[in-house]
Amino acid sequence: MAGLTLNHLYKRYDNSGKKKKIKNDFAVKDLNLVCEQGEFVALLGPSGCGKTTTLRMIAGLEEITDGEIFIGDRLVNKLHPKDRNIGLAFEDYAMYPPLNVYGNVAFNMRAKGVPKEEIDRKVREIAPLMQIDDLLDKMPVKLSGGQKQRVNIARAIIREPELLLMDEPLSHLDGKARQAMRTEIKRLINKIKCTTVYVTHDQLEAMSLADKIAIINFGVLQQFGTPTEVYDDPANEFVASFIGEPPMNILETTIINKDGTFFFTFEDSNLQIAVPKRYYSVVSDGFRCKMGVRPMDVLIGGPDSQGTSEEIATFENLGDERRIGVRVGDVLMMLITEDEKRYKRGDVIKLEVREEKTHLFDIETGDRIREKN
The missing domain is CATH 2.40.50.140 (Nucleic acid-binding proteins)
Known part of the structure; x- marks a missing residue:
């Protein structure tokens, strides 16, 4: 487990091929953020605000234009994703159809050549945490959306990452399933105490799950604070109107x-x-x-x-x-x-x-x- 620090992070996509140049074409602009060890931080904002781009830069799936990313004391700007010791859970479940749940959870460890006994021990440990111990023999086609997402998260945390990254993991679930999974995620994070960055456009998810919320709009950080701080003491009109249901x-x-x-x-x-x-x-x-x-x-x-x-x-x-x-x-x-x-x-x-x-x-x-x- 390690903290996360973003120093003056920028991301600009090349729009040189476009007929009309965009003046403010930064997907992320001068983002500074410190996520303490063991903290659950939500990146919150409307669609297209730069929160997923930020997560992908942390994961190493996007090159940064400028700035620094530290996981713990390590500068990871140039590190390959596999060397960053992170766990990833995306909104798309991306399960391997030919493999059962056990095989999906164990896949990455098998690919790394981890001994069979060690793999089995870890799968049996993580399965009860995610309440999938009775699903290990089932094929993905037999699972509900909520069950698939549990498997997806189990696959991310079985590696014992220093940093867990989650990109809108509940977006494909219906209202009741989303509420149930919010409870499951909160319980899980409290148990494993892993530093977590969670991307969402749903302010209810951010308010109910996160220790701190980073509210982003047009690639710019608007406010970073606890749920109570951003609700009771909004930094600007955007934050005030974005947080709360119904809005201010x-x-x-x-x-x-x-x-x-x-x-x-x-x-x-x-x-x-x-x-x-x-x-x-x-x-x-x-x-x-x-x-x-x-x-x-x-x-x-x-x-x-x-x-x-x-x-x-x-x-x-x-x-x-x-x-x-x-x-x-x-x-x-x-x-x-x-x-x-x-x-x-x-x-x-x-x-x-x-x-x-x-x-x-x-x-x-x-x-x-x-x-x-």
């Missing part, structure tokens, strides 16, 4: 001063929200920015509420929670409630917001506006 409400606002108290106001809406005093050092009368607040921090006020009366635009009953959408200008502000009352479009509610849970973002760059100490 983000609305353009003009701040006004009423007798020394600042309020968020919104175009074509009567809604006003008090600005937390911690932001008084960075706002002024007429200041324009974006205000963000999570749906669970938007509340339905009681009969004596001083909140603004708003008309419900959408209502979704999900059983354990209800989601209500209210128009604020041309934006649909979402709130989550456990209130068992069934609402319908056109109903009027009093809208309250936990002001202390609001975030400010620059209207041009999307960067977080932070209070001054």
Whole structure:
């Protein structure tokens, strides 16, 4: 087991044959990341953001344009994949059809000439961990998607790698199977304590599995931190809107001063929200920015509420929670409630917001506006 360090990592693909040159054609741009020994790090972002390219560079399957990759204390830029002591589990199971599960798990060790007794011992050790001990005699065609992925992961970790790399291993599974496999992966990683880098576009997977999350967009690292940090303290508008389900409400606002108290106001809406005093050092009368607040921090006020009366635009009953959408200008502000009352479009509610849970973002760059100490 070893840590992983990425220093100023770049990847640029050659687009010289294209008629139209791309100015910002870096698939990965100046990526710096430290994954401590035994840590589970998720690379999270939308499709095409550079997360799989990063994983392939770590594995040695892609040449790097610039930068350094260290596994432990070893610089591995020029090392062949087989010499990096890594385990790989991809989204495609890529099992060998003529071999049974035992043969698939043992394949790499047989190719290296490991003694038969040692192979059998390791297969028998790893099979219960991945709950495939009753599948060893089965052929791949007889397995479900979840079972195939267990075999795929078993094949990766049987080599006892210093670093385990997983590229969207649950993307081909249905909802129930994904949830079950998330539990299995978490249990496995806690047991083997292997340093793991996990690529996903699913923020729920990243939040539930990872010790730390690296959020990437257009090849650039947006934020690196624990699930709590990226959720409660997003670095910019992209992170705030990407993390959370449903995502954070983000609305353009003009701040006004009423007798020394600042309020968020919104175009074509009567809604006003008090600005937390911690932001008084960075706002002024007429200041324009974006205000963000999570749906669970938007509340339905009681009969004596001083909140603004708003008309419900959408209502979704999900059983354990209800989601209500209210128009604020041309934006649909979402709130989550456990209130068992069934609402319908056109109903009027009093809208309250936990002001202390609001975030400010620059209207041009999307960067977080932070209070001054």
